Amino acid sequence: MNIDVNLPALIIVVPLFSAMFMVAAGVFYRKIVPFIFQFVSFLTAYFSFLLLFRVYKTGPVRYFFGNWAPPLGIEYYVDYTNILFVVIIASVFFIMSFYFPKIVNNEIDEGKTYIFYSITTLFITGLLGITITGDLFNIYVFTEISSITAYALIAIGGTKKSYRSSFNYLILGTIGASFVVLGIGYLYMATGTLNLLDMQQRLVPMYNSKIVVVGAAFIVLGLSMKMALFPLHSWLPGAYSHSPSAISALMSATSTKVMAYVMIRFLYTVFTPKFDVNVIPIQEILFIISLIAILAGSFMAIGQKDIKMMFAYSSVGQIGYILLGATMLSNNGLVGSMYHFLSHAFVKGGLFMVSGIVFYSLSTTKIYDYCGLYKKMPLTSIAFLIFTLSMIGIPLTSGFVSKWYLVVGAIDSGKWIAVFVILLSSLLTAVYFWRVVDNIFFTKSESNNSDVIKEPIAMVIPTYIMAGVTIYFGIFTNDLVAFAQKAAELLMETCK
Amino acid sequence: MIIDFIIGKYNYLAAIILMLIGLYSVIINGNLIKKVIGLNILSTAIILFYISVSKVKDGSAPIYARDVIRYDNPLPHVLMLTAIVVGVSITAVALAIIIKIREYYGTIEEDEMAEIDINEEIVDKK
Amino acid sequence: MKGHIVLKMATRMMVPFILMFSLYVLAHGEISPGGGFQGGVIFASGFILYGMVFGVEEIYRKIKRKILIFMTAFGVMIYSGVGYITMFNGGLFLEYAKLPGLNMKSGNSMGLLFIEIGVFITVSSVMLLLFIEVSKKYDN
Numbered sequence: 001m002n003i004d005v006n007l008p009a010l011i012i013v014v015p016l017f018s019a020m021f022m023v024a025a026g027v028f029y030r031k032i033v034p035f036i037f038q039f040v041s042f043l044t045a046y047f048s049f050l051l052l053f054r055v056y057k058t059g060p061v062r063y064f065f066g067n068w069a070p071p072l073g074i075e076y077y078v079d080y081t082n083i084l085f086v087v088i089i090a091s092v093f094f095i096m097s098f099y100f101p102k103i104v105n106n107e108i109d110e111g112k113t114y115i116f117y118s119i120t121t122l123f124i125t126g127l128l129g130i131t132i133t134g135d136l137f138n139i140y141v142f143t144e145i146s147s148i149t150a151y152a153l154i155a156i157g158g159t160k161k162s163y164r165s166s167f168n169y170l171i172l173g174t175i176g177a178s179f180v181v182l183g184i185g186y187l188y189m190a191t192g193t194l195n196l197l198d199m200q201q202r203l204v205p206m207y208n209s210k211i212v213v214v215g216a217a218f219i220v221l222g223l224s225m226k227m228a229l230f231p232l233h234s235w236l237p238g239a240y241s242h243s244p245s246a247i248s249a250l251m252s253a254t255s256t257k258v259m260a261y262v263m264i265r266f267l268y269t270v271f272t273p274k275f276d277v278n279v280i281p282i283q284e285i286l287f288i289i290s291l292i293a294i295l296a297g298s299f300m301a302i303g304q305k306d307i308k309m310m311f312a313y314s315s316v317g318q319i320g321y322i323l324l325g326a327t328m329l330s331n332n333g334l335v336g337s338m339y340h341f342l343s344h345a346f347v348k349g350g351l352f353m354v355s356g357i358v359f360y361s362l363s364t365t366k367i368y369d370y371c372g373l374y375k376k377m378p379l380t381s382i383a384f385l386i387f388t389l390s391m392i393g394i395p396l397t398s399g400f401v402s403k404w405y406l407v408v409g410a411i412d413s414g415k416w417i418a419v420f421v422i423l424l425s426s427l428l429t430a431v432y433f434w435r436v437v438d439n440i441f442f443t444k445s446e447s448n449n450s451d452v453i454k455e456p457i458a459m460v461i462p463t464y465i466m467a468g469v470t471i472y473f474g475i476f477t478n479d480l481v482a483f484a485q486k487a488a489e490l491l492m493e494t495c496k
Numbered sequence: 497m498i499i500d501f502i503i504g505k506y507n508y509l510a511a512i513i514l515m516l517i518g519l520y521s522v523i524i525n526g527n528l529i530k531k532v533i534g535l536n537i538l539s540t541a542i543i544l545f546y547i548s549v550s551k552v553k554d555g556s557a558p559i560y561a562r563d564v565i566r567y568d569n570p571l572p573h574v575l576m577l578t579a580i581v582v583g584v585s586i587t588a589v590a591l592a593i594i595i596k597i598r599e600y601y602g603t604i605e606e607d608e609m610a611e612i613d614i615n616e617e618i619v620d621k622k
Numbered sequence: 623m624k625g626h627i628v629l630k631m632a633t634r635m636m637v638p639f640i641l642m643f644s645l646y647v648l649a650h651g652e653i654s655p656g657g658g659f660q661g662g663v664i665f666a667s668g669f670i671l672y673g674m675v676f677g678v679e680e681i682y683r684k685i686k687r688k689i690l691i692f693m694t695a696f697g698v699m700i701y702s703g704v705g706y707i708t709m710f711n712g713g714l715f716l717e718y719a720k721l722p723g724l725n726m727k728s729g730n731s732m733g734l735l736f737i738e739i740g741v742f743i744t745v746s747s748v749m750l751l752l753f754i755e756v757s758k759k760y761d762n
Contacts (some may be wrong), residue, residue: 002712009705009715017702023695027688066716118695137575144582151589160600164609167593171522171531174586178538181579182515182545188572189549560653581659588752595756 007051008063008076011086012129014043019121026114033114034101040121041090041097044128048083048090055083056483060490062134070134070195077134077196080487084338085131085261088345092253093124096349099462100246103356107244108156116156120250123149127258136194136270139262140181143226147173150255154243165238172225172235179222186215187270196269200494207275216275219266220282227259229323230293233316240312241365245356248308252315253349257341260322264337264491272494273329287327291421293320298428307355307367310432311348314391317425318344324418325406333409334488335481340402342480343470347390347399350466354384357459367436372445376453379460381440386467388433390474393426397474405481507548514541526606528597532590539583546572546579633675640668644746651738652731658741665742666749678757687754690747697744704736 003010018040026033055061060079064070078086100117108116126146130139151173155166188194190211191202206212228236236256240248267276267283276282297317304310322344325337357380358373359365374381390397403422410418473480502509518538522531550572558570594604601609644664651657673681705715713720718733 002709006709006715009709013702013705013715017699017706020695020698020702024692024699027692027695064714066718067714137578141578141582144586148582148585148589151593155593155596161613163593163597163600164613167528167590167597170586170590170593171535174535175519175522175538178515178542182542185542185546185549185572194571559655577659591756 003050004054006063007047007054008061008078008132009065011044011047011051011090011132012076012125014047015040015121015125015128019118019125022114022118022121026118030110030114033117034104037100037117037121038097041094041124044124045087045090045094048087048128051078052083052087055080071193071198074138075134075195076132078132080483080490081264081338082131082261084483084487085258085341086128088342089124089127089131089254089258092345092349093250095462095465096246096250096253096353099249099353099356099459102456102458103244103246103360106360107246109158112156116153119149119152119156120247123153123250124254127254130258131261134196136184136187136196136199137181140177140184143177143180143259143262146255146258147177147226150239150251153247153251154239157242157244157247159242161238162242165235165242169235169239172232176222176225176232179218179225181222183215183218183220183222186211186218190215196265199270200272203271203275207279212275213280216266216271216280216282220263220286223259223263223266224289227256227263227319227323228316229289229319230296230316231289233293233297236316237309237312240315240352241306241308245352245359248311249349249352249356252311252352253345256315256319257322257345260319260326260341263323264326264334267326268491268494273492274494277329283327283329286323287415287418290320290323290327291418293317294324294421294425295428298425298432302428302432304432305367306365307370307436308352308365310367310436311351311355314429314432315348317429318348321402321406321422324422325409328409328413328415328418329492330409330412331485331488331492332405332412334491335484336402336405336407336409338484338487339398339405339473339480342473343390343398343402346466346469347387350383350387350463350470351391353459353463353466354380354387357456357463360456360459361453367439370436370439371443373440375445376451377455378452379455380463383460383463383467384440385437386471388437390470391433392430395474396471398470399474401474401477401481508545511541511545511548514538514544517541528590528594528604528606532587532594535590536583536587539579539586543576543579546576629675633671637668637672640671641665644668644742648738648742649735652734658738659745661738662742662745663749665746666753669750670753673753673757678754681750681754682758685750687751690751690754693743693747694751697740697742697747700740700743701737704733704740708733 018036022033022036025036051061055078060077063076063078065074065076068074100120104113104116123146126142126149129142130146133139133142151166151170154169155163184194187199187203190206190209191199193199193202203212225232240252243251267273273283277284294317297313297315297320301310301313301317304313318340321340322337325333325340355365358370358377361377362369386397390399393399393403403426407419407422410416410422515538518534518536518541521534521537525531525534550569552566552568555566555568556564558567558573597609598604601612603609644661647656647664648658648661651661669681704721707722708717708720709715711720711722716733718724718729719726721729721733724732
């Protein structure tokens with residue numbers, strides 16, 4: 001087999017095949033499934049890195065399924081932007097696969113574990129598929145794969161509330177996806193093609209057509225629903241806080257951000273900024289909404305009593321950052337957006353992992369119960385501190401770099417209000433995170449029960465790897481920034 | 497004028513009206529099963545939209561036959577086959593979740609569930 | 623409904639034909655309306671009819687749940703397995719022409735049939751599984 005040629009397909013097909021293999025094997029021998037799971041995550045990450053190097057060397061890669069050329073067949077289009085996203089998702093998946101077994105055994109019925117691993121792999125398959133594909137309808141299909149599995153994964157938590165929030169997510173997610181597919185239908189009606197690059201060229205002469213405008217409106221609305229942009233975010237807090245800890249970590253690190261990527265793809269590759277700015281002011285509207293989202297997410301996070309709820313609302317704000325960078329129409333803004341994707345994937349994933357460890361040892365998610373945690377679980381507390389610093393944006397963490405580039409991008413495009421909002425929101429982030437840090441390090445636990453608890457090392461090590469990644473990309477920024485610049489330039493080419 | 501508009505674009509109008517009916521029933525009904533029915537109507541509207549777009553004038557169904565010159569565009573049909581499968585799986589997941597909700601709450605009415613949740617929170621605080 | 627002699631006799635007569643017809647739909651998937659999905663649903667509906675008339679326990683006794691779950695996964699594995707074979711043979715994913723021993727024409731026909739068989743297995747077992755899981759709960 002020629003691995004090099006087939007890399008884009010392998011990234012999707014290997015997890016898809018093995019998700020089913022896990023079920024088939026799990027029916028007969030359950031204990032082997034976690035190992036298959038880890039092996040698959042390793043393979044996926046390995047292939048994605050191979051593809052990264054290949055794209056880095058030779059430029060964008062196009063892969064035709066079944067060797068049918070694009071307007072007819074399905075194409076996988078890998079350029080500098082989406083390979084970055086693929087690598088991030090695959091490596092988060094790889095790191096977390098070592099975190100999974102212990103917490104899964106703790107929280108999920110034994111009879112369901114092999115199904116759980118299989119569905120998780122399918123979920124990641126869907127997300128990878130969304131990022132890697134170059135076909136509009138494929139985006140819809142993979143969106144549905146990842147969302148249906150997400151509904152199931154949230155519901156597998158098995159508490160009253162998890163079923164309700166899963167159902168909520170199902171209703172809103174399905175409506176969002178239906179809007180997206182309807183919008184794609186309008187675009188297909190206008191152009192007669194479903195290929196991203198093909199559509200970009202065919203759309204140019206008909207920007208003033210009402211069909212295209214309506215299609216764009218449906219797509220933007222549907223995607224905003226799926227990515228939990230501020231006024232449409234109501235499914236997100238429940239979905240993140242009532243799902244099993246492992247799943248909230250994985251989902252918060254990947255799912256909504258992938259939708260943000262699709263939004264960037266639509267704004268830059270399918271519609272091109274000429275349409276977004278001149279015909280209908282999508283960029284302008286999304287810019288304002290993302291500013292509101294940043295502030296609203298931070299404000300809502302301040303009042304929460306449950307730590308997972310607090311993280312979830314903070315995620316609503318962070319999605320605003322990613323979208324903000326994409327709507328400023330500047331290279332640096334896009335770089336900041338991509339950097340924030342990386343930073344937030346690792347930081348928020350890590351924070352949920354910390355809350356998972358605490359839940360594993362103390363079975364609580366209340367912020368109040370975190371009092372005096374440093375005495376009980378020093379390693380976990382320090383990991384939490386590192387992630388907190390990165391969330392706030394202290395130098396030497398990746399959160400600082402991403403915010404830096406966002407601010408530079410805002411200054412480049414002359415949008416000073418964005419600078420103000422980013423700084424204000426950093427302050428708010430400090431407020432609500434410092435409350436927890438204060439509880440952990442400086443408040444004494446009331447119950448006087450400050451024995452050191454044995455921390456589960458198998459879960460602490462992956463958490464520290466996540467922390468290491470954030471610090472690494474806070475110090476050695478050059479390579480990644482150069483790569484993101486390249487990606488941003490390719491996206492901005494349509495501007496000219 | 498308006499008659500021309502309706503006759504010329506009746507398929508889009510039908511799709512949009514169906515879609516609005518679906519959305520309305522998702523939003524307005526407290527009963528979870530009715531919400532799922534609303535979702536199904538919504539996805540049916542989209543299927544109708546795609547299929548009506550694929551029609552070519554004087555075209556026959558896109559199945560190979562000897563004496564046919566012109567076929568409809570088969571691609572939207574194929575896409576909608578996928579969308580039907582997606583709809584089936586969403587319905588299955590939704591119904592499974594509803595069964596579980598019914599098991600835990602004893603009801604599938606949204607306001608009654610909210611009441612139960614609020615009562616529980618009050619008990620927790622005490 | 624259970625125990626009615628006419629129903630029982632009619633079902634016994636109809637089920638084999640339903641199953642047969644599903645295979646016909648499967649085999650003619652490439653050239654006429656039909657294919658794995660439709661065939662699979664018809665296949666499952668034959669069993670579901672049997673279960674509705676004779677009781678779910680009857681199906682349960684004949685087909686183990688474990689086997690059904692295995693078949694669900696197995697169908698998708700056939701599907702992607704065909705893709706793997708084409709890749710190992712030097713083609714791209716699902717490039718049927720590169721199936722071993724087949725050329726462009728026969729490969730496209732046969733490859734499609736293999737994939738439809740995979741879809742058939744998955745869909746029929748998923749449908750049966752859904753029916754059994756939901757009805758098991760409210761049967762008694």
